[in-house]
Amino acid sequence: MGPICLRKANIQDVPAIHGLLMQNSQLGLLLPRSYSDLYSHLRDFFVLDVSNEKAILGCCALSITWKNLAEIRSLVVATSLERQGWGRRLVETSLSEALTLGIYRVFTLTYQINFFAKNGFEEVGKENLPQKVWAECLHCPKYPDCCDEVAMIHHL
Numbered sequence: 001m002g003p004i005c006l007r008k009a010n011i012q013d014v015p016a017i018h019g020l021l022m023q024n025s026q027l028g029l030l031l032p033r034s035y036s037d038l039y040s041h042l043r044d045f046f047v048l049d050v051s052n053e054k055a056i057l058g059c060c061a062l063s064i065t066w067k068n069l070a071e072i073r074s075l076v077v078a079t080s081l082e083r084q085g086w087g088r089r090l091v092e093t094s095l096s097e098a099l100t101l102g103i104y105r106v107f108t109l110t111y112q113i114n115f116f117a118k119n120g121f122e123e124v125g126k127e128n129l130p131q132k133v134w135a136e137c138l139h140c141p142k143y144p145d146c147c148d149e150v151a152m153i154h155h156l
């Protein structure tokens with residue numbers, strides 16, 4: 001595998017991001033996102049670009065939610081790159097972008113509690129997040145009675 005570059009996403013990355021999210025959503029690990037949604041929110045994304053691979057092998061989005069609050073969404077590291085620190089680097093880069101934007105609270109809704117705990121996040125009651133957070137949930141088949149994702153927050 002060639003050198004790996006963590007960079008902002010560009011428009012050519014969208015099909016690969018869509019593919020990564022579809023694969024992981026089929027495993028029940030995160031929510032899929034439509035092409036329309038990805039094009040609209042492309043500027044949220046960082047990707048892992050491996051120089052001699054045709055497609056990117058990881059992605060992570062920082063989505064602004066509200067005053068002083070952003071969300072880490074759509075985090076995936078391809079199986080071939082797992083457990084080599086790339087997930088952490090994607091999260092750290094997204095947190096750094098939050099700081100640059102003047103946002104000091106970043107949350108996520110996740111099943112990967114241990115991973116996020118190792119990256120400075122702590123569990124928080126969902127009722128402590130603004131109602132706007134749950135707008136996305138309306139489209140989830142697990143909403144409202146079967147939601148098993150854990151809300152976690154990082155104070156920067």
Ligand SMILES: CC(C)(COP(=O)(O)OP(=O)(O)OC[C@H]1O[C@@H](n2cnc3c(N)ncnc32)[C@H](O)[C@@H]1OP(=O)(O)O)[C@@H](O)C(=O)NCCC(=O)NCCS
Nearest residue numbers: 029075076077082083084085086087088110112114115118
């Ligand atoms: C979760 C995920 C992003 C982690 O990426 P990664 O590149 O393998 O993680 P890293 O190598 O950066 O790991 C950082 C730390 O977290 C730990 N870690 C990683 N995945 C873990 C897991 N599933 N459970 C417990 N600890 C985990 C690592 O051991 C490492 O700990 P250390 O610092 O003590 O060595 C990746 O496994 C993935 O894409 N999973 C499928 C999609 C998914 O669940 N995304 C999250 C949606 S919110």
